Amino acid sequence: MSNLLIIAIILGLGVAGFVLGRQRALVSAGGDKRNLHSLPIYYGANVALSAILPATGLLAIWLIVQPMAINSAVSDLISDDSISETGTRDLVMADVRRVAEGLDRAVQTGAMGADTSFALDAGTDDVRDTLASLGVALGSDVTPETLAAGQRYRELLGTGNLLKTLAVIATGLLGLCVTYLRTHKDFRARNTVENGVLLLLIGAASIAVLTTVGIVLSLVFNTIEFFRLYQASDFFFGTNWSPSFSGRGQTSELGILPLLWGTLYISFVALVVAVPLGLFAAIYLSEYASKGVRSVAKPLLELLAGIPTIVYGLFALLTVGPLLVEAFGDGGLFGVSWMAGGTAVMTAGLVMGIMLIPFVSSLSDDIINAVPQAMRDGSYGLGATKSETVRQVILPAALPGIVGAVLLAASRAIGETMIVVLGAGAAARLSLNPFDAMTTVTAKIVSQLTGDSDFASPEALVAFALGITLFVITLGLNVFALYIVRKYREQYD
């Protein structure tokens, strides 16, 4: 029975439980809902929830555990000899699964009887051809061992699925019956439903957290794999980035320093642009602007945050780059020739800075608004002007929060990709000239993983090491920023 059908049955049980539970409660109260402890819908919801929640929970766990259990049971059947022929155990297991699926499909479409499918013999029947005619392609001929493992796989899968269906539906029915029998006018259904709601909310929150953990783990395993193939010290302290896709590791130099330098340089330029502009905009909006101006200008400014970064990238490539070349390039307005092409640290940094303005301004605006009016009154009452008040009272009071906002913007800048790809070029180099083309960690992750990449080579795996380095940097910045913001909040609340 398919999973979708099982879920539908459980939901059906839930609906039935709702109606039944509600009815039973009302009957026990003599049809008068004022005699009930809770509102009638709580009794219904209680029965429905206890039919649905445990059953779906069981289904979810089953779906995770069953493939792992079957895999380990079947892979014991495969001898080490056949593994050495084809390469890795994973490849053999993939073949086993494909044989099993192919045979199942053959039975389903009627090309083969269920009995004959189990009676196949690798020596006499050409399993590979039979399956190919059904659209299942196999990499090599099916050995008796693979076929046996495949058959075993099918058996286990069949039993597992049957058990799953029975267990899940039984759990649903059990939950329904138990709660239905407990439903009575004095039963505190309201409180029980409250617990059910709590469980739902905890589930939602833990999915988000577990995803983060999963992301980190997938990065970590691949990074460990990378460091097995490539010296960690060469990666962290190498000053040269020249991956070679032809060789296998020996000719590649994968030093992170030029990329890290490019990342930090571009982020620095972006912050130099974004922090003053964003902060001044925030001060204007929160202290000087009238209500009318504020209600129009603030959403307009925040609109900048809604522009896709690829559009910013195009803006950098087509508008800002050529403008900068006209000013700083050969024969340009300033008579200097610092800039060779449109793609440069400056181009990407300027555009990224514009992108970050709403980040800085809207967070700073909130923080400046959180400074109590009493501070302003105190300062005005002493005869200070607006700008004196802003400079000497409001900004010092809001400073920790503003620092937090800047750090959040910085971690955003460090993780930015599209603007860099289009605006900063692809050359990894260590240079001080902001008009040189450089590249960043994120841009290189993209270029290492796009196209034909062999996930066993250090050239592809380096992307995960780059990713986790970046992750650690931005995570550190975020934690630091949150710490500062929280410390600041305690001052006035």
Added chain:
Amino acid sequence: MEDMIQVDRAMSTQQGTKISAKGVQVYYGDNHAIKDVNVEIDDKTVTAFIGPSGCGKSTFLRCLNRMNDTIDVARVAGDILIDGEDIYDPKVDPVQLRAKVGMVFQKPNPFPKSIYDNVAYGPKIHGLARNKAELDAIVESSLRKAALWNEAKDRLDAPGTGLSGGQQQRLCIARAIATAPEVLLMDEPCSALDPIATAQVEELIDELRQSFSVVIVTHSMQQAARVSQKTAFFHLGNLVEYDDTDKIFTNPQDSRTESYISGRIG
């Protein structure tokens, strides 16, 4: 206690008018908050504004240093003269005016700076000190006048927000008198303080009378009776009665005043 008040009253000498308000009207948008108030406030005197909540006493106080300018919808009409000069004249700079007419607020609001910097803030922005030594002297004398010097002299670098509520309010008073104002406005300066801190601040107000003209808004009639020489009673935006404090509390002319001080309204 009663005797002390009587002695105080005897000491209070009429030194001429400091602030003179004629036909003052204040509007908050469509709301007519102050209706045709005329009042003469004497120099070197404590004048108390009393009245029920929303009667306009704080609003009128904030007219005296043009703090209402910071509220967009507020509009003031009529004349307010300080030393014969119209403070709503276009020539007058409200920023300069507020240095001359200091203000202390309901809730202590020290800046998130050190005690020293809190007091030095006003003198610094108005350039009252030529050098560090003069600034130090201003800070010390202000803290002394505010009766905070002995408690704060060893911790001038500590943040002002770390003081107790009563100390914070005295710090705010020190901060206000550091700019050498001529008038000190106090908007319910004791309403956030406990009785002991209140007594200290009230004692301080009485001493400040030597140097300034003090106008205090208060909810507490006992406080008005204790600290002030003149009392003005506001009701629904009108100035109902304005006279010597003992006269207001013993022999009010208006029936509304009598009802208020005897606790029948308000």
